[in-house]
Amino acid sequence: MKTITVNVEHKTESSYDILIGVNILEQLNSLLDLSQYSQAAIITDTNIAKFHLQKLQKAIKIPTRSIILSPGESAKTIQSTEIIWKELADAKFDRKSVVINLGGGVIGDMGGFAASTYMRGIDFINIPTTILAQVDESVGGKTGIDFAGIKNLIGTFEQPSAVVIDTEIVKTLPDREFISGFAEIIKHGLIVSRDYYDLVTSKHPREFSEGELIEIIAGSCEIKRKIVEEDTKEKGHRKVLNFGHTIGHAIEALLLKTETPILHGEAISIGMVAEAKISQYKKYISEADVIAIEESLVNAGLPTAIESIDINGIKEKIKSDKKNVDGKTKWTLLDEVGIAVYDEEVSDALVTQALEFISNE
Ligand SMILES: NC(=O)c1ccc[n+]([C@@H]2O[C@H](COP(=O)([O-])OP(=O)(O)OC[C@H]3O[C@@H](n4cnc5c(N)ncnc54)[C@H](O)[C@@H]3O)[C@@H](O)[C@H]2O)c1
Ligand SMILES: [Zn+2]
Numbered sequence: 001m002k003t004i005t006v007n008v009e010h011k012t013e014s015s016y017d018i019l020i021g022v023n024i025l026e027q028l029n030s031l032l033d034l035s036q037y038s039q040a041a042i043i044t045d046t047n048i049a050k051f052h053l054q055k056l057q058k059a060i061k062i063p064t065r066s067i068i069l070s071p072g073e074s075a076k077t078i079q080s081t082e083i084i085w086k087e088l089a090d091a092k093f094d095r096k097s098v099v100i101n102l103g104g105g106v107i108g109d110m111g112g113f114a115a116s117t118y119m120r121g122i123d124f125i126n127i128p129t130t131i132l133a134q135v136d137e138s139v140g141g142k143t144g145i146d147f148a149g150i151k152n153l154i155g156t157f158e159q160p161s162a163v164v165i166d167t168e169i170v171k172t173l174p175d176r177e178f179i180s181g182f183a184e185i186i187k188h189g190l191i192v193s194r195d196y197y198d199l200v201t202s203k204h205p206r207e208f209s210e211g212e213l214i215e216i217i218a219g220s221c222e223i224k225r226k227i228v229e230e231d232t233k234e235k236g237h238r239k240v241l242n243f244g245h246t247i248g249h250a251i252e253a254l255l256l257k258t259e260t261p262i263l264h265g266e267a268i269s270i271g272m273v274a275e276a277k278i279s280q281y282k283k284y285i286s287e288a289d290v291i292a293i294e295e296s297l298v299n300a301g302l303p304t305a306i307e308s309i310d311i312n313g314i315k316e317k318i319k320s321d322k323k324n325v326d327g328k329t330k331w332t333l334l335d336e337v338g339i340a341v342y343d344e345e346v347s348d349a350l351v352t353q354a355l356e357f358i359s360n361e
Contacts, residue, residue, distance in 0.1 A: 053066060108138055112124055112158060167217065175301075191240045227241060247270070276293050308360075
């Protein structure tokens with residue numbers, strides 16, 4: 001098992017641990033001191049409950065109730081949050097109780113939000129069950145729900161008390177979800193470390209052994225830990241994590257209500273190709289670098305282009321990105337493979353060229 005200690009302000013404590021291992025869910029009670037809590041609420045969704053809830057319930061030795069919600073982004077709402085708050089209130093959860101989020105990013109974000117607002121904030125523990133949640137959502141302390149049609153509009157910055165990553169859990173993930181999570185892993189390599197990028201693109205995501213997967217997940221958590229520790233509230237350096245996300249988010253948002261929505265990691269994969277291309281136009285990386293990046297994403301089973309691209313629609317979405325400052329989009333680009341730069345300005349013409357590049361027509 002691996003332990004990564006994250007040093008950030010967390011109520012009276014100053015750090016929390018991310019525990020990473022195989023079959024460590026069963027050992028939860030001995031890994032974490034749950035006896036300090038009066039009772040626990042497991043928040044999960046129906047898909048995950050089917051495979052992993054019983055195991056977790058068995059591992060917890062304090063009074064526990066389970067709150068099982070519908071799966072998917074469409075459930076990341078104030079209504080679901082209200083269900084959680086109501087259950088906690090009805091069961092008389094006090095300040096000494098704990099919320100355990102057993103799920104992907106949706107459950108992690110929403111359960112964390114519900115816990116961080118209930119009684120002005122009770123402890124929560126994350127047990128991420130998707131690759132995306134293990135390497136991205138569960139590290140960094142952002143919680144939230146979608147509201148008024150806008151993703152993550154309402155939320156808090158609140159750190160979990162602990163994160164428990166069991167690599168056995170992701171075995172039940174559908175292939176598409178598993179591979180989609182790898183887009184963020186590849187991104188971590190591209191923005192911070194060429195060596196890590198080479199490692200994580202050396203095989204198809206499903207071909208890594210259990211030991212290699214632990215190394216990779218720990219590697220990504222470590223990269224994200226370092227970045228968020230330096231910049232907990234996203235004022236500066238944390239922006240490197242946005243690589244691929246300006247165009248990626250726009251594509252994701254545009255396709256959301258269509259018949260062909262794509263997963264977050266898939267959109268980020270396409271976004272990374274477009275933003276690598278912009279990096280090339282700005283003479284930071286070479287054309288050969290862009291080709292190699294594209295190839296590694298294809299080899300991982302990720303998309304790198306889209307059909308019938310609506311260039312103006314994507315540009316409109318980019319303009320309404322909530323990360324814009326004074327109406328201006330600031331871009332994260334690659335200075336080299338393994339080094340990102342942020343707060344870059346990009347002309348409209350280059351954005352158009354990059355969008356044409358990722359168009360399949
Ligand atoms: N807070 C952050 O910093 C942060 C970062 C990245 C993403 N996010 C958020 O994360 C969310 C996306 O997370 P996600 O990709 O994990 O999606 P998700 O939580 O919707 O999970 C994806 C699907 O897989 C199912 N599933 C989850 N674990 C499973 C398992 N082990 N076996 C079988 N099925 C399983 C779920 O029921 C769901 O249908 C978005 O809402 C996004 O905004 C937050
Ligand atoms: Zn992302």
